[in-house]
Amino acid sequence: MPLLGCIADDFTGATDLANTLVKGGMTAVQVIGVPKGPLPDADAVIVALKSRTAPVAEAVAESLAACDALLAAGAKQIFFKYCSTFDSTDAGNIGPVADALVKRLDCGFALANPAFPTNGRTVFQGHLFVGDKLLNESGMENHPLTPMRDANLVRVLGRQTDGTVKLIPLSVVEQGATILRHTMTGLKESGWRYAIVDAVTDAHLVAIGEAAADHALITGGSGIAMGLPGNFRAKGLLPDRGEAAATLPPMQGHAAVVAGSCSRATLGQIGYARDHAHTLELDVLATPDAAALAAQALDWAGGKLGDHPVVIAASAPPEKVAALQAKLGRDAAGALVEQAVATIAEGLVARGVKRLVVAGGETSGAVVSRLGVASLRIGPEIDPGVPWTYAEPTGLHLALKSGNFGARDFFLKAFGV
Ligand SMILES: Nc1ncnc2c1ncn2[C@@H]1O[C@H](COP(=O)(O)OP(=O)(O)O)[C@@H](O)[C@H]1O
Ligand SMILES: O=C(O)[C@H](O)C(=O)COP(=O)(O)O
Numbered sequence: 001m002p003l004l005g006c007i008a009d010d011f012t013g014a015t016d017l018a019n020t021l022v023k024g025g026m027t028a029v030q031v032i033g034v035p036k037g038p039l040p041d042a043d044a045v046i047v048a049l050k051s052r053t054a055p056v057a058e059a060v061a062e063s064l065a066a067c068d069a070l071l072a073a074g075a076k077q078i079f080f081k082y083c084s085t086f087d088s089t090d091a092g093n094i095g096p097v098a099d100a101l102v103k104r105l106d107c108g109f110a111l112a113n114p115a116f117p118t119n120g121r122t123v124f125q126g127h128l129f130v131g132d133k134l135l136n137e138s139g140m141e142n143h144p145l146t147p148m149r150d151a152n153l154v155r156v157l158g159r160q161t162d163g164t165v166k167l168i169p170l171s172v173v174e175q176g177a178t179i180l181r182h183t184m185t186g187l188k189e190s191g192w193r194y195a196i197v198d199a200v201t202d203a204h205l206v207a208i209g210e211a212a213a214d215h216a217l218i219t220g221g222s223g224i225a226m227g228l229p230g231n232f233r234a235k236g237l238l239p240d241r242g243e244a245a246a247t248l249p250p251m252q253g254h255a256a257v258v259a260g261s262c263s264r265a266t267l268g269q270i271g272y273a274r275d276h277a278h279t280l281e282l283d284v285l286a287t288p289d290a291a292a293l294a295a296q297a298l299d300w301a302g303g304k305l306g307d308h309p310v311v312i313a314a315s316a317p318p319e320k321v322a323a324l325q326a327k328l329g330r331d332a333a334g335a336l337v338e339q340a341v342a343t344i345a346e347g348l349v350a351r352g353v354k355r356l357v358v359a360g361g362e363t364s365g366a367v368v369s370r371l372g373v374a375s376l377r378i379g380p381e382i383d384p385g386v387p388w389t390y391a392e393p394t395g396l397h398l399a400l401k402s403g404n405f406g407a408r409d410f411f412l413k414a415f416g417v
Contacts, residue, residue: 002039003232005070006046006225007063007101008081009093010361011368012386012402013222014048017081018378019387020222021046024229025241030376030389032368034062035069040375043229043238045070050365051097052087053145053334059093060100067104076237077216078105079228083361084114084121084221085135085404086128086153087146088160095160098219102163102193107216109188111168112157113208115199116223118384119405122200126154126167130404139264140404142318144325145334145362153196163193170198173207180211194219202226222385248379248390251397253354254305257411259313260341260363262321263403269359270313272408278304279311282340285324290336294343298351305351309415312348314341315359338366346370349396357399357414364400371396382414383407 004021008014011032018028026043039045047066051059067078080101088094094112102110115123120131128151130138135151150156158165172183180197187195199205202223209227212218213234218225232238257273259266273279280300282293297312304310314337316324324333345356345367358364368391376389376398385405389398399414407413 001074002042002045002070003075003237004044004077004079004228005067005073005075006044006079006081007066008046008048009052009059009097010050010083011048011364012361012400013081013083014046015376015378015387015389015400016385016402016405017079017222017225018044018046019381019385020225021229022378022387023243023381024226025243026229026238027241028378030378032374032376034065039069039073043232045073045075046081050362050369051093052082053362054093056092056096060096063097064100064104067101077218079225080217080219081222082114082219084116084119084223085130085140085148086114086156087143087148089146090159092160095157098194099161099163101217105216109184109193110215110217110219111184111195111197111208111212112153112219113197113199113205113224114221115205116221116385117199117201121221121223123153123196123198124170124200125198126196127151128153144262144321145330157194157196161193164191165194165196166192168195168197170200173198173204177207177210180208184211199223206230246377246379246390248377248388248397251355254352255307255309255355255415256305256348256353257309257311257357257359258341258345258348258367259311259315259359260337261360261403262315262317265404265406266315266359267317268408269406269410270311270315273311273411276412277309277311280313282312282314284314284316284337285320285327288324288328288336290340290343293340294347297344298347301348301351305348305353308417309357309411311411312344334362338363342366342370354395355397355415357401357411359401360403368398368400373398383410
């Protein structure tokens with residue numbers, strides 16, 4: 001029976017959250033899509049949806065179905081996981097999904113915090129920073145699907161919900177869990193629906209998590225989950241397991257990387273790979289056809305597959321992304337590339353690839369769905385927020401890398417080369 005039931009709006013974010021919970025001593029399993037049957041036996045079950053950029057009604061319906069399945073399995077707390085850079089359009093989906101969950105859980109209030117200081121995501125005076133840049137100057141303003149052009153999260157969430165959004169500033173967070181708990185209770189009793197809570201260190205996140213121990217719903221990035229395992233231990237519900245990362249089966253088979261993320265970190269990792277591995281960068285603008293792109297890539301990969309990873313990227317800098325979107329439209333351009341990368345991944349697996357890194361959240365959704373993966377066991381962390389996972393019964397080891405996570409040498413480091 002899961003203690004914590006999680007609903008993630010993309011697949012990389014789901015593994016990111018699962019990684020945090022496992023490092024905190026919870027066993028965790030990631031389930032792909034709205035659960036149809038019994039849930040796996042784990043302290044935390046993370047339902048990975050591809051809802052971040054789906055139509056609002058679809059995102060809400062899938063999230064509610066996931067919530068109902070988690071509650072039916074006995075989950076004592078629900079966690080709605082979205083991006084550490086609050087990836088969303090002004091139409092949604094963070095606000096509408098959170099509103100629907102607040103209503104379904106009849107809890108009236110939820111905190112919202114995307115901070116992940118280890119990866120440079122901090123919130124101060126309600127403004128989201130990536131490193132030393134405001135969100136809208138970090139490169140996320142150029143995201144192909146969810147360009148983030150406002151760093152003020154009170155304003156951003158306020159545009160997405162019919163509820164009210166209040167800031168809990170760092171001056172309150174610094175006073176610790178007890179004051180925080182009373183502050184949030186006061187806001188709820190005063191009719192506020194959400195609080196964007198400042199956090200610039202892990203200690204802040206742990207205190208916020210402790211203060212929310214009895215909240216029916218918590219919303220945020222993986223960082224705000226850091227304190228949750230301790231809550232369950234304090235209640236005597238979670239034995240002390242140390243870090244509960246699953247020991248995954250030994251890795252075998254050919255190694256490959258497929259990339260659909262256009263985030264700055266991924267573009268840098270592709271640049272590093274050019275000098276250290278067989279790397280193919282597809283020109284999607286020249287060949288705006290998913291099947292043709294996949295054929296190009298699989299012909300190229302032919303005799304190159306082995307222990308050293310090959311890297312196949314559809315990713316492009318903002319101006320090239322904009323050109324394809326002008327030609328096809330934003331959604332069609334995104335879908336075309338996601339399908340091309342999914343077909344490439346499917347072809348690589350058919351050619352003996354059993355160790356696969358996928359760069360990009362939406363991209364991972366397309367790939368994992370195409371490979372028919374139903375659930376993922378969470379293994380050891382490669383870089384902050386990115387663990388290896390194991391997809392039974394396919395025998396695949398997968399690392400679903402958030403676009404902006406990972407060191408510059410991540411594509412080689414993941415395979416120990
Ligand atoms: N060359 C390109 N032109 C237009 N869109 C692209 C291109 N390459 C990738 N994309 C799309 O950009 C989006 C990247 O989103 P995602 O995979 O979630 O990456 P991230 O993790 O960086 O957010 C996907 O929809 C992908 O298909
Ligand atoms: O950044 C995060 O919190 C998550 O890892 C995530 O949601 C990343 O999404 P992306 O689409 O892979 O950037």
